[in-house]
Amino acid sequence: MSEQVNSSLEERSRELFHDSVENLDMRMRSRLTQARHAALESTARPRRVRAWWAPVGVTAAAVIAVALWVAPSSHHAPVSSVDGQSIEDLDLLATADENGGDTMEMLQDDPDFYDFADKAAESEPAA
Amino acid sequence: MFRFDTLPSAAMLWDGPAPARKGAALEYTQELEKFLAEIERRAFRMAQVALRDADDALDVVQDAMLKLTKNYASKPSSEWRPLFYRILENGIRDLQRRRSVRKRIMTWLPGVKEDPESEAPDPLENVADNTAPIPDILMQQQAMAKLETGLRALPARQREAFMLRNFEGMDVAETAAAMGCSEGSVKTHYSRAVHALREQLGEAW
Numbered sequence: 001m002s003e004q005v006n007s008s009l010e011e012r013s014r015e016l017f018h019d020s021v022e023n024l025d026m027r028m029r030s031r032l033t034q035a036r037h038a039a040l041e042s043t044a045r046p047r048r049v050r051a052w053w054a055p056v057g058v059t060a061a062a063v064i065a066v067a068l069w070v071a072p073s074s075h076h077a078p079v080s081s082v083d084g085q086s087i088e089d090l091d092l093l094a095t096a097d098e099n100g101g102d103t104m105e106m107l108q109d110d111p112d113f114y115d116f117a118d119k120a121a122e123s124e125p126a127a
Numbered sequence: 128m129f130r131f132d133t134l135p136s137a138a139m140l141w142d143g144p145a146p147a148r149k150g151a152a153l154e155y156t157q158e159l160e161k162f163l164a165e166i167e168r169r170a171f172r173m174a175q176v177a178l179r180d181a182d183d184a185l186d187v188v189q190d191a192m193l194k195l196t197k198n199y200a201s202k203p204s205s206e207w208r209p210l211f212y213r214i215l216e217n218g219i220r221d222l223q224r225r226r227s228v229r230k231r232i233m234t235w236l237p238g239v240k241e242d243p244e245s246e247a248p249d250p251l252e253n254v255a256d257n258t259a260p261i262p263d264i265l266m267q268q269q270a271m272a273k274l275e276t277g278l279r280a281l282p283a284r285q286r287e288a289f290m291l292r293n294f295e296g297m298d299v300a301e302t303a304a305a306m307g308c309s310e311g312s313v314k315t316h317y318s319r320a321v322h323a324l325r326e327q328l329g330e331a332w
Contacts, residue, residue, distance in 0.1 A: 016271045039192035
């Protein structure tokens with residue numbers, strides 16, 4: 001008897017609950033639909049962000065790599081390249097006023113340069 | 128010499144089932160949407176019964192949807208329902224806890240007797256409805272209101288067990304997974320809930 005009473009309670013409460021679900025007003029149904037769409041949208045969004053960031057990340061890494069490769073070589077390139085050596089000489093000449101003594105000392109160690117300079121001065125017509 | 132431009136493009140190298148993966152993802156999303164659409168109204172009503180507030184109920188349902196889609200969508204679809212209800216019940220419990228803390232704080236504050244939101248009925252509920260309800264519907268509404276009162280008077284675990292088993296139609300194993308307890312506990316909670324409701328609602332039920 002008690003089991004039967006309980007089952008009727010369960011059955012009636014279930015029916016009432018499902019009726020109340022069916023009778024939900026349109027405004028609430030619409031809000032639930034919006035909530036569902038927002039939840040599903042949120043799973044799609046991070047993927048798009050990741051897809052957008054991937055090429056940007058690769059490009060940034062490439063730019064940094066190039067910058068690191070080029071930047072140090074601009075300071076040390078004269079050591080190995082002919083063009084770079086001429087730039088270094090220009091630097092020396094440009095700083096001659098500041099470090100005149102050092103430059104002259106260096107030139108004195110180069111007799112070939114003096115020979116060349118003498119010959120050049122002799123061959124130059126008098127002004 | 129190695130030349131980058133001689134490499135085939137990534138698309139040419141990829142011989143995996145890319146279009147199939149896209150199709151699977153779409154199917155997967157559609158399945159998830161179908162699941163949520165099927166469950167959302169019942170979940171909302173259950174949350175509303177527990178929280179007595181439509182907006183709060185909507186918030187916890189939306190939160191449960193978000194958490195399920197973000198964290199558990201990759202799980203087999205057969206596990207979604209217990210997972211969803213577990214998240215939902217956690218959300219309901221969190222909100223109830225926050226309410227009770229807020230209520231305690233409000234009672235300590237001088238000059239504040241009670242949290243006005245907690246017990247005061249919604250004024251809109253008392254506004255007369257111009258459309259005369261059919262007597263059957265009115266009786267149903269009254270019976271549902273009585274049932275809701277009875278359910279709210281139950282301990283949380285008994286209420287959960289009753290709603291998941293009886294309203295959602297879950298079996299004992301599924302309910303146990305949703306409640307995070309043993310199947311034996313589910314049976315005990317459910318049985319006690321039915322007897323307590325019987326006591327409250329009377330023989331007419």
